Amino acid sequence: MKKRKRFGTKDFSAGHGMQKMRLNKFFEHRLPNGKTALISSFGDYSIVGKTEAGLIRKGKISGGLQKKLERDFIAVSEKNKQALAERIRKRYSHVFEGVTLHIVNPTMRCNHACQYCYAQSLPLGGKCKGSDLGKETALKIIDFIWQSPGREIVMEFQGGEPLANFPAIEFIVEESKKRTGKNVHFRIVTNLTLMDNDIARFLQRNKIFDVCTSLDGPKSVHDKNRRLLGGSSYEKVVYWINALKSEFGFRHIGMLPTITRHSLNFPREIVDEYRRHGMADIIPVMLRPIGRAKQNWKKIGYQAEDYIRFWRAVADYCIKLSREGKPMAEQYSLITMRKILGAGGIAHTCFSKPCGAGLMQASYQPNGSIFTCDEAKSEPLFKIGDVSQGYREVFTSPAVLNMVALSSTWGFLCNECKWSPYCWFCPVLAYSGSGNPLPMLPLDMDCAVKKAQISFVFEKLFSKDKGILLQWLGSQAPAQAKN
Numbered sequence: 001m002k003k004r005k006r007f008g009t010k011d012f013s014a015g016h017g018m019q020k021m022r023l024n025k026f027f028e029h030r031l032p033n034g035k036t037a038l039i040s041s042f043g044d045y046s047i048v049g050k051t052e053a054g055l056i057r058k059g060k061i062s063g064g065l066q067k068k069l070e071r072d073f074i075a076v077s078e079k080n081k082q083a084l085a086e087r088i089r090k091r092y093s094h095v096f097e098g099v100t101l102h103i104v105n106p107t108m109r110c111n112h113a114c115q116y117c118y119a120q121s122l123p124l125g126g127k128c129k130g131s132d133l134g135k136e137t138a139l140k141i142i143d144f145i146w147q148s149p150g151r152e153i154v155m156e157f158q159g160g161e162p163l164a165n166f167p168a169i170e171f172i173v174e175e176s177k178k179r180t181g182k183n184v185h186f187r188i189v190t191n192l193t194l195m196d197n198d199i200a201r202f203l204q205r206n207k208i209f210d211v212c213t214s215l216d217g218p219k220s221v222h223d224k225n226r227r228l229l230g231g232s233s234y235e236k237v238v239y240w241i242n243a244l245k246s247e248f249g250f251r252h253i254g255m256l257p258t259i260t261r262h263s264l265n266f267p268r269e270i271v272d273e274y275r276r277h278g279m280a281d282i283i284p285v286m287l288r289p290i291g292r293a294k295q296n297w298k299k300i301g302y303q304a305e306d307y308i309r310f311w312r313a314v315a316d317y318c319i320k321l322s323r324e325g326k327p328m329a330e331q332y333s334l335i336t337m338r339k340i341l342g343a344g345g346i347a348h349t350c351f352s353k354p355c356g357a358g359l360m361q362a363s364y365q366p367n368g369s370i371f372t373c374d375e376a377k378s379e380p381l382f383k384i385g386d387v388s389q390g391y392r393e394v395f396t397s398p399a400v401l402n403m404v405a406l407s408s409t410w411g412f413l414c415n416e417c418k419w420s421p422y423c424w425f426c427p428v429l430a431y432s433g434s435g436n437p438l439p440m441l442p443l444d445m446d447c448a449v450k451k452a453q454i455s456f457v458f459e460k461l462f463s464k465d466k467g468i469l470l471q472w473l474g475s476q477a478p479a480q481a482k483n
Contacts, residue, residue, distance in 0.1 A: 021066060021077040027418030028053075031462050038074050042088055043339060043421035046072035047462075094352050094360050095404075099395065101349065101361040102145045103156045103374045104172065106133045107165035108366060112191055113227045115300050116258055116293035120378050121160045124229070130367040131160075133168040137368045140387040142175055144364075146182060147391035156187040158363075158374055163194040173206055185210065193228055193236040200240075200248045211244065212254035213237060215277070217263060217270035224262050225300075241277055253277075258285045259310060260300040267313035271321070275328060281472075283331035284314050286449060290432045291378045304448035311449075312456060319460075322468045329472040336457040337469055339422040349373055353424045355407035358384060358400035370394055372403050376428045381437070403427060406437055413441050419454040 024040040031037055036053045039045045048056065052065055061069065069075035073084050108131045110121035122131050133141075145153065155176065157169050169188070176184050187210040188203070203209070216222040219234040226233045244250040255277070257263070257270055267284075274282045286307050289297055315330040322328055335351050349356030357372035364370055365377060368387040376382035382403070385394035394400070406427040414420045426446065427437040434440050441447050460469055 021061070021070070021075050023056075023069070023075050024073065026074055029418055029458065032459060033462060035462075037458070038069075038072075039418055039421060040074055041415070041421055042073070042084075042091065044073035044087070045340070046074045094347065094356055095354065097360070098150045099148060099358075099360060099362050100150050100152060101154045101156060101356075102148075103158050103361065103363040104133070104141060105159050105363065105365055105374075105377070106157055106162045106168035106172075107131060108160040109164045110159060110161040110191075111164065111193060111229055112161065112233065113229060114225065114292070115227075115296040116225070116260060116287055116291075118288060118291040118293060118375055118378060119158075119160060120291040124161075124164055130365075132165050133366040135168075135171055137366065137387070138168055138172050139175065140368055141364050142172065142179070144370075144387040144391060146179060148182075151181070152183050152185075154185045154187060156189060158189045161191055161194060162188060163190050163199060166194075166199055170202065173208070177206075187212070189213075191226070191233065191237065192240040193233055195240045195244075200244060204248045204250075209250050209252075210254075211250065212256065213241065214258065215241075215255045215273065216257045216260075217266055218273050221263055221266055221270065225258065225260050238277070245278075255279060256283060256285055258287060259307065260287055261302050261306075262300070264302060264306055264310045267310050268317050271314055271317050271328060275321070275326070280327050281329040281331050281334070282314065282318070284311060286311075286446075288375070288429055288432065290375060290428065294432055304445045304452075307445075307449055308452045311453065315456065319465050319468050322471065327471075332453055333457050333460075333469065334472055336422060336454055337461070337473055340458060340461065341473075350375075350426065351424050353408060354404045355424060355426060357382075357407065357428070358395060358403045362395075372400065373428065375426075379428065379431060381431060382428060409439075412439060414439070414447075417451070419451055419458075422454050422458075423450050 024042070026038045026040045029037040029039060031047070035047050035049055037045050037047055046069055055061060055065060061075070066075060070077055070080050073080060073087065076084060108119065108122050109124050110117070111124040122128055145155070155172070162169060173186060186206070186208045188208065189212045192213045203211070214226060215237055216225040219232070222234040222237070223232055228236070241253050244253060255274065263270065270284070271282055287293055287301060289301065293300065311332070315333055318328045318330045335348070349361040352360070357376065361373045362370055362384070363372070363374040363377050364387065369383055370385045370387065371377045372382045372384055384397055384399040407425050409415060409420065409425045414423065414425060417423070425439060429446050430439045430444065431437040433445065434443070439447065457469070460466065
């Protein structure tokens with residue numbers, strides 16, 4: 001009897017041509033053109049025809065087919081195992097690099113009353129002990145961050161609305177500049193409605209040009225979603241987007257729209273609003289049941305299929321515009337393409353596996369508490385320490401190691417899904433939705449959305465839209481899609 005080997009979910013006979021070759025675990029996905037994509041558990045893929053697929057199932061792999069599977073890392077042999085090991089190392093490189101994104105919250109107060117605020121911000125005029133960052137704690141945060149082993153770091157100011165405590169930002173910037181041993185890049189995430197000329201000049205003088213704001217769409221959509229106490233949020237945001245660029249030398253202002261139930265009817269209008277402000281891409285953020293959004297879910301929430309329908313409309317409209325010579329990229333598609341086409345990791349906390357919470361990012365509260373990531377700061381479960389502790393003590397703590405283990409998805413049903421090599425998992429979302437950081441996949445909205453997005457992008461890469469998607473990647477494309 002021939003020796004049987006288990007590859008993925010199938011049994012194969014060890015045929016004459018296999019020679020010291022074994023197949024990686026892989027999944028099959030039938031493409032619209034009738035061919036089959038073999039997707040390895042590490043994200044490499046090979047496109048095979050009906051005849052080739054039949055030979056693989058029978059274990060009759062030799063000659064050109066064997067070389068093809070080795071080239072595409074579906075098969076592993078002495079010829080390619082070192083190259084495969086290097087690809088895997090690059091894909092998971094963020095595990096070894098340490099925290100580079102340090103999110104500092106100068107205040108938890110805000111002048112908006114957004115129904116979806118994940119930070120559960122406090123009213124601007126309210127007074128609550130520990131809601132504002134003082135100099136003593138700010139110095140401890142700086143001291144703590146300077147223990148980081150990395151030389152290149154990002155300090156990002158969030159909140160609340162960070163400009164509501166701008167003196168704390170000034171203090172941190174000025175104190176950090178006195179320190180040596182780190183190259184610091186400053187970034188501010190702000191609703192822009194508290195911006196003024198003095199703040200803009202400070203940012204200009206200190207070359208803090210990395211500013212990101214929220215623009216949820218045209219005025220009627222934005223003002224419905226993002227309620228400013230005492231006026232139109234849209235008018236102030238748009239004014240400062242334009243003023244920072246025209247008067248203070250900002251070349252680009254980052255923008256993100258959060259998609260509520262009210263937003264779902266306006267996919268094209270939201271994209272057009274971004275184009276009107278000079279944006280060449282958009283990332284429509286799905287509403288997450290965290291913080292105030294969880295409390296208001298019956299008013300502003302939706303089902304997975306509602307968001308999927310909206311997102312597809314946005315992606316298809318961006319493809320249509322690009323085909324007409326009006327470049328506009330959809331960012332979830334871009335991120336997914338990078339995962340499909342390349343072996344490198346994704347330098348973003350939320351799109352990595354394991355996720356970057358506690359590995360790439362940490363969030364510092366005004367009282368000195370440290371959380372795994374900014375989205376987690378309203379959930380006490382995800383507190384990992386305090387700035388009075390040592391850096392090593394915090395980032396090697398059971399809280400961080402558990403987060404890494406959870407978001408790696410090893411042992412979950414995720415590992416039996418064909419899209420798992422390109423997917424990512426957020427324990428914070430799972431906990432907020434079900435009260436358990438372990439995913440309840442049949443009921444998980446995030447899971448349903450990601451499956452739909454990855455499937456959509458994968459199939460687009462083998463359709464007439466392939467050229468447009470690769471055009472979006474431009475010079476960043478690590479490889480060409482295989483036909």
